[in-house]
Amino acid sequence: MTKYKVPDKWSASVKAVKAVQVAFDMDEKVQKEIRKAAVEANLSPSDQIRMILGLPVNKKPKRPRLTVSLSQDDYQILADKYGIDVESQLEIKRKLMDELVDFVDKN
DSSP: OOOOOOOGGGHHHHHHHHOOOOOOOOOHHHHHHHHHHHHHTTOOHHHHHHHHTTOOOOOSOOOOOOOOOOOHHHHHHHHHHHTOOTTOHHHHHHHHHHHHHHHHHHO
């Protein structure tokens, strides 16, 4: 088997490729408290778990964002709701962002 040298620009990724993700099936209360602590500390749940375990945490700030997966059916429902053509996905995203901001403002 031939060994290849990893390009320098990829060397930082080698450790990440070798990392193994560990999933925890824990009591809902434990999961909720860890998630809550992570939000309050502006961390991801994964980083919160690393902090609890005394492992190093990447201090590089992450871009704060929320995600949701939208199917074509979801886009159709939102297009109908907002009175927009289903092909105008960028406009649909703007409208749903406005709705999320309104939700926060009302609470």
